[in-house]
Amino acid sequence: MALAWGPFAIAEDPETAMPPLHQAAQANDLNALRRLLATGAAVDARDAQGRTALLAATHANQIEAARLLIEAGADVNAKDAIQDSPYLYAGARGHLEILKLTLAHGADLRSTNRYGGTALIPACERGHVETVRTLIAAGVDVDHVNRLGWTGLLEAIVLSDGGPPHQQIVQLLIEARADLNRADRDGVRPLQHARRRGQTQIVRLLEAAGAR
Incomplete structure (x- = not known):
């Protein structure tokens, strides 16, 4: 045609x-x-x-x-x-x-992908710092949980190497008052995940913000 x-x-x-x-x-x-x-x-x-x-x-x-x-x-x-x-x-x-x-x-802002996640969650996972900043400013729910049981904060830790982009994203989520203690389906909290993965700087950020 x-x-x-x-x-x-x-x-x-x-x-x-x-x-x-x-x-x-x-x-x-x-x-x-x-x-x-x-x-x-x-x-x-x-x-x-x-x-x-x-x-x-x-x-x-x-x-x-x-x-x-x-x-x-x-x-x-x-x-x-x-x-x-x-x-x-x-x-x-x-x-x-x-x-x-x-x-x-x-x-x-409430629409979700096939994993039940908002636009913010994969942006956190993939280290798109400015995208995360923009979505937070737009009002996307920072504590939304996808079908895997993960928030943006959890994905920024569990699915990353803990490098500088993800450190910046964790800091942005802290500043946006994300729930730092919301656990995954197995009851593991973000700070515990970061410690297990040896993500030293993210551990420091979370501890300084009062995560348990």
Whole structure:
């Protein structure tokens, strides 16, 4: 299938079944995006995986394409088949500029991914310091527990090496008044996890903040 305007045409990718709007978004082709939208392409149309063009742009961290689509009315909370949305994916991957765009255009701070976690939890796990700072400032629940029984604080410890980015994230969570003693499903608290993993600096941060 191809969508054409004048002498131009973009064909659907036969291998990925990616519609023309998605292809243009992924490639950051702003002229093609404008032409496709002007000729009737639905801004929130889905591909075979349930992704919108905005999610395709977010996957590729194409900031200007994402901006154009959002300004055209794209839904920043539209989820695909595996429960990713532009907002959630941008938070999880540390795509900070797109994240800020979604926050400015109605991101649902309570929405959760397929693991039952908010955007904050994978950002904590992956060491995206500025993303964590931004999500905390936006008002995301710092004590939300995902289906694994972990908060952002627990993931910043259990799934990290305790290096400088995760130290900064732990400090941000402390400053945001996260529950420092909320245990995992086995009853193990963040401080205990940090001690077991030899994360000396995180242990110091937690102890200084009154964690038990």
